[in-house]
Every structure is written in C-alpha cells, then in structure tokens.
Amino acid sequence: MSTKEVVLAVARRFLSFVDESPSPYHAVDQIKKKLVAAGFQELREANTWNVKPNAKYFVTKNQSTIIAFAVGGQFKPGNGFSIVGAHTDSPCLKVKPMSIVNKSGYNMVGVECYGGGIWHTWFDRDLKLAGRVLVRNGDKIEHRLVHVRKPILKVPNICIHLQRDHNEKHSVNKESHVCPILATSVQSALNGNNSSTDKDENKSGQTSSKLQPLLVQLLCDELQVSPDQLLDFDLHLADTQPSAIGGILDEFVFAPRLDNLLNAYTSAVGLIDSCADSSLEKEPNIRMISLFDNEEVGSQSAQGAGSSFQEFVLRRLSAGGSQTAFEEAIPKSYLLSADQAHAIHPNYSEKHESNHQPALHKGIVVKINSNQRYASTGITNTILREVSRLGDVPLQDFVVRNDTPCGSTIGPIMSAKLGMPTVDIGAPQLSMHSIREMCCTTSVWQAESLYKSFFINYPQVYNSMNF
Numbered sequence: 001m002s003t004k005e006v007v008l009a010v011a012r013r014f015l016s017f018v019d020e021s022p023s024p025y026h027a028v029d030q031i032k033k034k035l036v037a038a039g040f041q042e043l044r045e046a047n048t049w050n051v052k053p054n055a056k057y058f059v060t061k062n063q064s065t066i067i068a069f070a071v072g073g074q075f076k077p078g079n080g081f082s083i084v085g086a087h088t089d090s091p092c093l094k095v096k097p098m099s100i101v102n103k104s105g106y107n108m109v110g111v112e113c114y115g116g117g118i119w120h121t122w123f124d125r126d127l128k129l130a131g132r133v134l135v136r137n138g139d140k141i142e143h144r145l146v147h148v149r150k151p152i153l154k155v156p157n158i159c160i161h162l163q164r165d166h167n168e169k170h171s172v173n174k175e176s177h178v179c180p181i182l183a184t185s186v187q188s189a190l191n192g193n194n195s196s197t198d199k200d201e202n203k204s205g206q207t208s209s210k211l212q213p214l215l216v217q218l219l220c221d222e223l224q225v226s227p228d229q230l231l232d233f234d235l236h237l238a239d240t241q242p243s244a245i246g247g248i249l250d251e252f253v254f255a256p257r258l259d260n261l262l263n264a265y266t267s268a269v270g271l272i273d274s275c276a277d278s279s280l281e282k283e284p285n286i287r288m289i290s291l292f293d294n295e296e297v298g299s300q301s302a303q304g305a306g307s308s309f310q311e312f313v314l315r316r317l318s319a320g321g322s323q324t325a326f327e328e329a330i331p332k333s334y335l336l337s338a339d340q341a342h343a344i345h346p347n348y349s350e351k352h353e354s355n356h357q358p359a360l361h362k363g364i365v366v367k368i369n370s371n372q373r374y375a376s377t378g379i380t381n382t383i384l385r386e387v388s389r390l391g392d393v394p395l396q397d398f399v400v401r402n403d404t405p406c407g408s409t410i411g412p413i414m415s416a417k418l419g420m421p422t423v424d425i426g427a428p429q430l431s432m433h434s435i436r437e438m439c440c441t442t443s444v445w446q447a448e449s450l451y452k453s454f455f456i457n458y459p460q461v462y463n464s465m466n467f
C-alpha cells in the first residue's frame with residue numbers, strides 16, 4: 001500500500017470510531033472493546049489487583065473515563081510510567097433533568113450547554129440522542145447505553161426576515177434559543193400523548209415523568225424496558241451526519257468531536273500496536289493511556305483529570321516495592337498530554353502568532369506557554385523531539401499571541417498534581433468546538449505513529465539524558 005492508502009485506511013477506521021462514539025460512555029465502550037480484543041483484562045477499582053509483568057489491563061471510572069496499561073516484562077515497583085493522557089468528552093447539548101418544555105404548539109426538550117461549544121453551529125442540524133440510562137432490572141440496577149440514530153430533534157434558526165441583522169450579530173442565548181423541537185403538540189396528541197405540561201406530575205419524582213412522553217416511549221423501545229424501570233440518565237445530543245473524508249484530494253476529515261476523540265482513539269491504537277511485537281518483554285516501564293471525562297468543563301470531577309484517580313492507579317501499581325517506590329517512579333515517568341491544537345485558519349490568519357502557524361499535514365503540534373497554560377518545558381520538549389525523531393513523525397511548535405488568552409488542557413492540571421514531567425501536544429485542526437470540526441487525514445496516522453514510538457522508545461530516551 002502507498003503511504004496515501006495507509007493514511008486513508010487509518011483515517012477511515014478513526015471515522016467509524018467517531019460515528020460510534022456520540023457520547024463519552026460510547027467512546028469508553030468502543031475503546032474497551034478494542035482493548036479486550038487485543039488481550040487487555042478488565043480490573044475493577046474496588047477490587048484488589050494482582051497485576052503481572054508482561055500483561056495488559058484496564059480500569060474504568062463512571063463508565064466515561066478509562067485508564068489502560070501494559071506492564072513491561074522488566075517492570076518493578078519504582079519504575080516509571082509512560083503515559084499518554086487525553087479526554088473523552090466534547091462540548092454538546094445535554095438533556096436537562098426535568099426536560100419537558102411545551103411552547104407555542106411544540107413539544108420541546110430542555111437542554112444544558114455542556115462545555116464551551118460554538119452553539120450557533122448546533123442550529124439547523126439533524127440531531128440525534130445518545131448516552132446512558134440507569135435501568136432497574138428486578139433487584140439489579142443496570143447501566144445501559146442508548147444511541148438513537150434517527151434525527152429526532154432540531155434547533156431551528158430564526159429566519160432572516162424576522163431578524164434582518166442575523167448575519168451581523170447572531171448571538172445565541174444559551175437558555176432561550178437552543179431548546180430543540182421534538183414534535184408538534186398536534187401530532188403528539190394524535191399519537192395519543194397528552195402534551196400539556198403537568199407540573200404536578202413532574203413532582204411525582206418518577207424519572208419517566210421528567211421527560212417528554214414521546215421520548216420515554218422511544219427510550220423504552222430502544223432499551224426494551226418499561227417506563228417505571230428508568231432510574232436516571234445522561235443523554236447527549238449529537239449530529240446525525242456521518243463523518244466523512246473530504247476535500248477534492250481526500251485529504252481532510254470532516255467530523256464531530258475531533259477534540260478530543262482523535263487523541264483518545266489514536267493513543268489506544270498506539271498502546272495496542274506498541275504491544276504487538278516482543279518489545280513489551282524488555283520494557284522497564286508501564287505503558288499507559290489515561291482518557292478522562294470532563295476536560296471541557298475544567299476536569300474537576302471524580303472521573304476528571306483533576307481527581308486523584310490517576311494518582312491512585314499509579315500508587316497501586318507502585319505498591320510492593322520500597323516505601324518510596326511511587327515517589328521514585330514519578331521523575332522516571334512522562335506524561336504526553338494529547339489534546340487538539342489550532343491549525344492556521346486562512347480567513348483569520350491574523351489570529352495566529354506570525355512565527356507559530358501550525359499547518360495541516362505538517363505534523364503534531366507541541367503547545368508551549370510560558371505562563372503554564374501548557375505544561376511543556378525545554379526538557380519535556382526535548383524528550384518528545386527524540387521520541388518523534390525515532391518514530392519519524394514531524395512536529396510543529398505553537399505559542400499563542402501575547403494579546404490573546406491561551407486555552408488549556410489536562411496537561412498543567414495533571415503535571416501540577418503529580419509533579420510529573422509533561423508535554424502538551426495535539427493534532428492541528430480547524431473549527432474546534434463546532435458541531436462539525438475539520439482536520440487532515442495525515443494527522444490521525446501521525447498521532448498513532450507518535451504514540452507507538454513514545455511507548456516503545458521513551459525509556460531509552462529517558463536513559464540518554466545525561467544530567
């Protein structure tokens with residue numbers, strides 16, 4: 001196969017992952033399935049672990065965060081951790097706890113804005129619903145995923161005739177303008193549903209009374225349960241349009257949630273691929289991916305990168321050695337914090353610093369910010385440059401303009417908490433936080449190759465540092 005064919009094949013596999021991952025729960029489930037197929041065993045946080053060298057494991061939290069690791073054949077407590085960190089969540093509209101809104105003859109669904117989305121891009125899209133539902137089954141409570149692939153919801157734009165300055169100032173009120181339409185009350189009534197909002201009914205506390213009856217019916221059909229079995233839910237809206245390879249030369253990826261499913265997916269592939277040959281037998285470290293939920297809202301949750309989950313996992317894996325095995329492991333470890341980066345935008349090129357304009361196809365972006373919105377340092381960048389040289393993956397540097405606020409990610413949060421050497425990187429993309437984003441096919445392949453090279457080569461690069 002030519003390089004272009006390889007790149008396209010890699011990108012297409014990623015696109016199917018994105019289309020099957022409309023929520024963080026689905027993303028974790030997809031990754032779990034890939035890991036199990038590659039011989040990883042599931043551990044439970046609540047159990048005692050009996051982790052062996054040269055074996056592979058994973059553990060999940062809240063079903064929306066996953067840490068997977070391959071223990072080197074030469075690993076002993078006190079040895080380092082080679083970690084790629086990324087996140088599983090993306091900005092989206094989420095169904096409110098009590099979401100029945102009936103207005104102007106429409107049955108609507110109350111939604112919350114999760115994260116910093118470009119909300120006007122959610123208008124006039126054919127929206128579906130996906131997430132998880134907690135279901136009572138006899139004396140058991142089950143965690144069930146749901147993915148309604150039909151376009152059942154729409155947030156319509158106001159027409160230009162009723163708002164003549166629409167193109168000049170299309171400002172979105174996040175409470176009153178983004179509420180999607182599910183049905184008309186006319187059709188709903190013909191269908192046998194009483195669409196009047198009975199607030200007293202809502203107070204009954206029954207979960208099924210908090211959602212539009214039509215939605216309850218749909219969820220129950222999908223899950224094959226009755227309304228009284230529904231206990232609670234986390235439901236996300238998503239675009240029904242499938243991801244696509246785009247551009248006249250098939251060089252772009254047009255897809256939702258590239259930030260940050262691209263790195264969640266490619267780090268998992270990089271970890272699995274790094275274990276495909278015998279290199280794990282000689283490995284002194286533990287190779288790990290840590291994919292967290294809630295990055296888009298600041299990471300401060302039990303399953304977020306700001307929690308102690310990462311530290312607890314590392315401590316358990318360092319147990320059994322000297323009393324300070326965990327502390328000894330930290331300086332030998334390295335966190336590659338992978339989150340998407342901003343490619344130069346031709347129509348807004350003045351927004352980029354003139355010497356730092358990451359381009360599509362030209363490599364993975366190293367994010368640097370002396371004010372520590374990114375965790376990269378001269379030392380951690382050097383390690384990355386060595387890893388990328390050994391993996392033959394090009395890098396580009398990014399720094400934000402001094403007059404522009406800088407984004408941030410899990411890198412600074414985790415490196416500060418753990419005291420772990422960290423670099424912040426990402427693949428260049430456009431339209432970040434839009435409902436439909438854009439990157440290049442090459443970067444999916446480059447990210448996979450970089451992470452694989454990191455897992456295989458990091459211990460050797462670390463040992464070459466003569467200071």
Ligand SMILES: [Zn+2]
Pocket residue numbers: 087259260295339340409
């Ligand atoms: Zn991100």
